[in-house]
Amino acid sequence: MTDVLVARDLARTYGDTVALAGVSLSVGEGEVLGLVGPNGAGKTTLVRALTGTTDAEGAVELFGESSRTVNRSRIGLLPQSFDPPARLTARELIEYYAGLYDHTRDVAAVLSDVGLEDATGTAYEDLSGGQQRRVCVGTALVNDPDLLVLDEPTTGIDPAGRRAVWRLLEGLADTGTTIVLTTHYMAEVERLADRVGLLSDGELLALDAPQALIDEYGGQTRLVIDLDGEPQTTPSIGFETTRSDGRLVVHDVSPTEIGAVVDRLTDSGITPASLTWREPDMEDVYLELTGTAVGHGGDPLDPTELEAASPVAADGGER
Numbered sequence: 001m002t003d004v005l006v007a008r009d010l011a012r013t014y015g016d017t018v019a020l021a022g023v024s025l026s027v028g029e030g031e032v033l034g035l036v037g038p039n040g041a042g043k044t045t046l047v048r049a050l051t052g053t054t055d056a057e058g059a060v061e062l063f064g065e066s067s068r069t070v071n072r073s074r075i076g077l078l079p080q081s082f083d084p085p086a087r088l089t090a091r092e093l094i095e096y097y098a099g100l101y102d103h104t105r106d107v108a109a110v111l112s113d114v115g116l117e118d119a120t121g122t123a124y125e126d127l128s129g130g131q132q133r134r135v136c137v138g139t140a141l142v143n144d145p146d147l148l149v150l151d152e153p154t155t156g157i158d159p160a161g162r163r164a165v166w167r168l169l170e171g172l173a174d175t176g177t178t179i180v181l182t183t184h185y186m187a188e189v190e191r192l193a194d195r196v197g198l199l200s201d202g203e204l205l206a207l208d209a210p211q212a213l214i215d216e217y218g219g220q221t222r223l224v225i226d227l228d229g230e231p232q233t234t235p236s237i238g239f240e241t242t243r244s245d246g247r248l249v250v251h252d253v254s255p256t257e258i259g260a261v262v263d264r265l266t267d268s269g270i271t272p273a274s275l276t277w278r279e280p281d282m283e284d285v286y287l288e289l290t291g292t293a294v295g296h297g298g299d300p301l302d303p304t305e306l307e308a309a310s311p312v313a314a315d316g317g318e319r
């Protein structure tokens with residue numbers, strides 16, 4: 001696979017804060033790379049360093065050239081903070097950004113791709129937060145980029161709109177577009193990313209395919225126990241047990257030991273309301289590597305979000 005992006009030893013500090021502590025990675029043509037990590041991990045700084053929008057030590061090559069000299073029209077960038085002129089309509093905004101390039105995609109097709117065909121005449125300031133974010137995604141697509149870099153593309157978008165963006169990105173990846181995206185949604189990288197980079201304190205802790213990360217860091221299948229009330233303490237039942245979101249999680253337990261777990265909980269005065277047998281996932285990888293659960297902005301998604309998606313609602317329903 002040809003490398004579209006190669007970064008070596010990227011480092012960036014702000015005063016005493018180490019935002020990037022020497023990150024190296026490469027992204028192959030048509031690959032989708034997801035970057036995850038807690039707030040302040042360095043994701044945005046890495047995206048900015050990769051796209052030449054902040055100064056950083058180290059080297060970045062895009063399409064075999066320096067990021068400073070590369071033809072910028074081959075790149076689509078959605079920054080985390082992006083405030084386009086608010087009085088322009090969705091269509092006018094896409095047209096405006098299309099006007100910056102010689103070769104562009106069809107404006108109506110871009111609006112349709114991001115699920116805004118019924119809101120093309122609405123001023124940006126009158127769109128819902130999720131619709132606004134979809135317009136912003138559209139501005140990053142309009143130049144038909146070979147490399148698309150998206151900093152939290154689906155933050156603030158409701159589940160239906162998020163799935164629509166996922167389908168859009170899957171379609172682009174299928175036709176060879178290389179994509180780098182940051183997200184707080186583990187379901188997003190599990191679904192979209194060929195490889196996931198996990199950042200913490202400016203360091204790239206791991207970089208691999210989601211399933212490879214889950215196999216290496218996700219731990220064993222576990223038993224999740226819902227209780228009638230909040231567990232006040234973690235009971236000592238002879239199995240490694242943790243508390244999470246008001247539930248008990250029993251680790252490294254085999255199916256034949258479930259009865260023993262229930263008996264010992266009952267002996268401890270705890271009555272399970274329900275038991276769930278759960279495979280490890282990216283949230284477990286995240287917890288294992290960063291020491292924190294997926295938190296702000298990354299609440300676990302409903303499992304149905306991973307299923308085949310329905311068309312996005314015309315009004316977005318995201319206010």
Ligand SMILES: Nc1ncnc2c1ncn2[C@@H]1O[C@H](COP(=O)(O)OP(=O)(O)OP(=O)(O)O)[C@@H](O)[C@H]1O
Nearest residue numbers: 014017018019037038039040041042043044045046
């Ligand atoms: N312009 C800046 N001036 C000062 N400090 C900055 C600046 N940009 C980033 N930082 C700091 O660098 C560190 C990494 O920030 P960055 O925005 O890259 O993290 P992030 O992983 O994108 O976080 P989030 O998930 O909250 O968006 C943080 O400690 C942040 O406060």
